[in-house]
Ligand SMILES: [Zn+2]
């Protein structure tokens with residue numbers, strides 16, 4: 448499968464000369480499975496450019512949109528996703544077990560007056576709600592009947608909750624996305640660290656929340672995000688092959704991301720690990 452990053456900035460979009468290399472769009476990822484299914488994860492501002500690319504390409508009209516949660520940086524791009532306004536498209540929106548109603552409600556609510564000039568009635572795509580608990584019905588909805596791919600979800604440790612996802616390809620290779628999750632603090636609905644380690648066990652590619660340095664985290668405990676060290680430790684303990692650092696803090700310039708990445712690589716060497724670590728960058732694609 449191929450994973451393309453359309454946005455990996457956390458909290459708010461950050462255009463400008465200091466964020467050109469890693470990007471300023473908030474979270475959106477495209478997963479193209481080996482059998483041609485398109486799974487989009489999150490509708491942050493990055494989904495606008497993905498929508499433009501899909502419209503230009505014309506061929507892929509059956510889309511699955513997985514929502515990690517409904518915080519603005521993961522939701523606010525949806526009214527600018529052009530395929531939603533075309534009757535040619537069918538979009539199944541999923542946001543974890545029991546969350547289907549709330550995800551649709553959140554998408555609708557942000558377009559209600561006075562928040563947006565165009566309401567949900569302008570949406571012309573076939574929009575349907577699914578869930579992603581891994582049951583046979585969701586397997587069918589998410590990936591399509593007869594596909595050898597599977598999609599698993601796990602609750603995030605984040606204020607107001609949310610979902611992490613693991614997509615496993617026909618060849619058994621797995622991509623895991625855990626954004627907006629705080630490893631060192633327990634939020635309602637969140638799980639113990641060991642359960643996230645097991646969820647990521649042996650993954651070929653993990654994108655994990657790494658918003659803060661250790662110094663910053665002293666002031667941001669309970670805000671729902673992890674540190675660089677937390678993300679690296681989890682990836683090493685789970686035997687992950689490649690780790691992409693994600694949900695870059697809005698104040699983190701490109702040069703600062705480089706510095707933090709260098710710190711992570713030195714720390715990985717100290718731990719005698721072969722983990723391949725990089726910082727997620729908008730516009731890059733990763734084969735899994
Ligand atoms: Zn976020």
Ligand SMILES: [Zn+2]
Nearest residue numbers: 516518605627
């Ligand atoms: Zn969040």
